[in-house]
Amino acid sequence: LSLCLLFRRLDGRQTYDYRKIKITFGTDYGCCYVDLGKTRVMAQVSCELVAPKENRPNEGIMFFNIELSPLASPIFEQGRQSELSVKLNRQLERCLRNSKCIDTESLCVVSGEKVWQIRVDVHMLNHDGNLMDAASIAAITALCHFRRPDIAVQGEEVTVYSPEERDPIALSIYHMPISVSFSFFQQGTYLLVDPCEREERVMDGLLMIAMNKHREICSVQSSGGIMLLKEQVLRCSKIASVKVSEITELISKALENDKKARKAGGRCGFAESLPQERITALKMDEMPVEVTDVTEQAYDIIQKTKEPPQTVPSPLVPAPGVGQVDQGQQNTWGLEEEEEEREDGVEEEAVMEVEQQKEEESKGAQRYFNII
Amino acid sequence: MTSFTCDESVSLCEGNMMEVCGSTDSCLREFGCEQSLLSRPDGSASFVQGDTSVLAGVYGPAEVKVSKEIYDRATLEVLVQPKVGLPTVKERSQEQCVRETCEASLLLTLHPRSSLTLVLQVLHDDGSLLSCSLNAACMALMDAGLPMSCLFCGVTCAIDADGRIITDPTAAQEKESRALLTFAVDSTERKVLMSSTRGSFSVHELQQCIAVSQKASEKIFQFYRDSVRRRYSKTL
Numbered sequence: 001l002s003l004c005l006l007f008r009r010l011d012g013r014q015t016y017d018y019r020k021i022k023i024t025f026g027t028d029y030g031c032c033y034v035d036l037g038k039t040r041v042m043a044q045v046s047c048e049l050v051a052p053k054e055n056r057p058n059e060g061i062m063f064f065n066i067e068l069s070p071l072a073s074p075i076f077e078q079g080r081q082s083e084l085s086v087k088l089n090r091q092l093e094r095c096l097r098n099s100k101c102i103d104t105e106s107l108c109v110v111s112g113e114k115v116w117q118i119r120v121d122v123h124m125l126n127h128d129g130n131l132m133d134a135a136s137i138a139a140i141t142a143l144c145h146f147r148r149p150d151i152a153v154q155g156e157e158v159t160v161y162s163p164e165e166r167d168p169i170a171l172s173i174y175h176m177p178i179s180v181s182f183s184f185f186q187q188g189t190y191l192l193v194d195p196c197e198r199e200e201r202v203m204d205g206l207l208m209i210a211m212n213k214h215r216e217i218c219s220v221q222s223s224g225g226i227m228l229l230k231e232q233v234l235r236c237s238k239i240a241s242v243k244v245s246e247i248t249e250l251i252s253k254a255l256e257n258d259k260k261a262r263k264a265g266g267r268c269g270f271a272e273s274l275p276q277e278r279i280t281a282l283k284m285d286e287m288p289v290e291v292t293d294v295t296e297q298a299y300d301i302i303q304k305t306k307e308p309p310q311t312v313p314s315p316l317v318p319a320p321g322v323g324q325v326d327q328g329q330q331n332t333w334g335l336e337e338e339e340e341e342r343e344d345g346v347e348e349e350a351v352m353e354v355e356q357q358k359e360e361e362s363k364g365a366q367r368y369f370n371i372i
Numbered sequence: 373m374t375s376f377t378c379d380e381s382v383s384l385c386e387g388n389m390m391e392v393c394g395s396t397d398s399c400l401r402e403f404g405c406e407q408s409l410l411s412r413p414d415g416s417a418s419f420v421q422g423d424t425s426v427l428a429g430v431y432g433p434a435e436v437k438v439s440k441e442i443y444d445r446a447t448l449e450v451l452v453q454p455k456v457g458l459p460t461v462k463e464r465s466q467e468q469c470v471r472e473t474c475e476a477s478l479l480l481t482l483h484p485r486s487s488l489t490l491v492l493q494v495l496h497d498d499g500s501l502l503s504c505s506l507n508a509a510c511m512a513l514m515d516a517g518l519p520m521s522c523l524f525c526g527v528t529c530a531i532d533a534d535g536r537i538i539t540d541p542t543a544a545q546e547k548e549s550r551a552l553l554t555f556a557v558d559s560t561e562r563k564v565l566m567s568s569t570r571g572s573f574s575v576h577e578l579q580q581c582i583a584v585s586q587k588a589s590e591k592i593f594q595f596y597r598d599s600v601r602r603r604y605s606k607t608l
Contacts, residue, residue, distance in 0.1 A: 027496050027498070028496070031496070040409075042493075044456055046456050069493060070489060071410070071416075071429040071453070072412060073412050074434065074489075078459075119456065123493060125410060125427065125493065126410040126412050
């Protein structure tokens with residue numbers, strides 16, 4: 001907080017500076033990772049055919065889900081009802097759905113029966129402040145990157161082509177709303193763009209403006225209960241428009257690069273984007289495993305283990321129509337052994353056999369455990 | 373009687389060996405790993421096998437809720453987050469497998485009444501997901517500096533319809549396989565810590581797969597050593 005008074009920030013940025021944004025894409029369409037400084041976010045878009053909502057039979061359905069994974073921060077827990085998660089979800093929905101950036105009517109396949117449901121899952125991987133911005137960038141980039149399967153409608157029949165048969169098609173996106181967050185300190189006197197986690201913890205209020213590059217405001221959200229002057233809000237929106245155009249350029253460049261890489265046939269995905277030069281990363285190529293003596297080893301092992309005998313002895317049937325369970329097992333009570341020996345010779349033999357079987361069984365089991 | 377049964381089993385083996393050819397197609401896909409890539413968790417690692425990649429993060433030892441505390445050991449909690457949707461029963465069973473392996477190799481008694489949280493995020497699934505998760509978990513635990521009695525690694529084998537054993541299968545190979553076996557192998561004595569299988573296979577095939585996994589684990593442990601050596605090459 002004291003640093004703000006000196007007009008300096010913890011990581012050396014200026015008040016209106018964004019942290020470094022890095023966008024990478026995954027192997028399949030619709031997967032994108034965004035790094036905003038140390039904050040990491042992953043977005044995945046998937047689609048399926050469902051029945052449409054009743055009051056909107058011509059439109060597809062969009063479903064947004066932000067997961068505050070416990071990976072991101074020790075305060076996040078698996079149960080999802082935390083305030084922050086609800087707030088982020090609501091903001092993202094307003095930003096993307098109410099601004100109508102995606103043409104939902106183009107998602108309709110058979111009116112009233114089948115439409116595409118586009119599902120966007122955003123996972124927080126590391127929380128270092130400003131989750132909302134990172135989430136919005138990731139979501140819109142993933143939507144731009146996503147390709148849905150091609151379909152053909154013939155009367156009532158709908159055929160969905162797999163990606164191998166026909167190239168999948170991109171979604172139709174009108175504009176890219178991106179949110180910019182401003183944090184306020186000391187009742188609105190000081191303002192910082194893109195707060196990092198420590199700044200977020202001490203801030204008084206947060207203002208989030210979602211805009212697209214055509215300078216249209218998509219949504220404004222102010223939280224924290226601070227009161228802002230009109231010209232402050234206008235100033236923020238001007239800053240936001242500058243930032244948004246920069247970020248939009250970055251996104252389009254990243255999408256272009258990815259398209260080129262895919263056309264060139266190179267493998268793309270998380271594996272490829274592993275930084276090679278970093279000391280903390282290492283890569284190894286495909287390697288064969290020596291399996292020349294595997295068969296002999298396996299044979300040896302099997303020779304040593306014996307087949308475990310039937311552990312459940314079949315019930316003895318002394319007379320037809322009568323079944324007995326639990327007969328023929330050696331009873332472990334020392335007292336009754338003497339009694340058994342006095343009985344007829346047949347049963348004695350049976351008992352002796354079972355005794356031997358049990359011994360083998362225990363030996364076999366022992367050997368089994370030795371190997372494993 | 374004893375010898376009688378032994379002979380029987382031997383002859384069975386020979387019969388099996390002739391029918392089910394013990395040919396294996398084992399090569400491990402490209403590996404990649406990155407440690408300490410997240411700033412918040414105490415230890416984090418991402419492990420990549422071909423196209424399958426899993427990100428693991430460890431928090432701990434930290435405070436544990438009174439309801440979950442164990443008086444003489446640390447409480448280990450594993451969470452597997454799938455890419456799309458909420459965690460289902462499948463993720464719970466994977467969590468169980470990973471937790472059993474970790475509890476067998478971590479020295480939990482050194483941190484009583486604390487909690488260790490291991491979170492695994494699936495970044496892309498192209499086959500052998502459970503073994504990739506195990507590898508990522510081990511690297512993250514190493515990165516966090518938690519005391520372990522041994523390292524572990526995961527190897528997946530698939531037996532396809534012809535009886536060939538394929539190590540580290542891709543999703544397409546997994547789909548066509550008759551059986552899929554995943555083993556967690558420990559580093560000190562190459563023993564099997566955990567096994568998770570699906571499908572039907574014979575005892576002979578099982579032992580072959582275990583032997584193949586033990587061989588493959590040597591490569592993986594060498595990879596662990598190389599990456600850790602590289603990581604600390606500047607400091608040591």
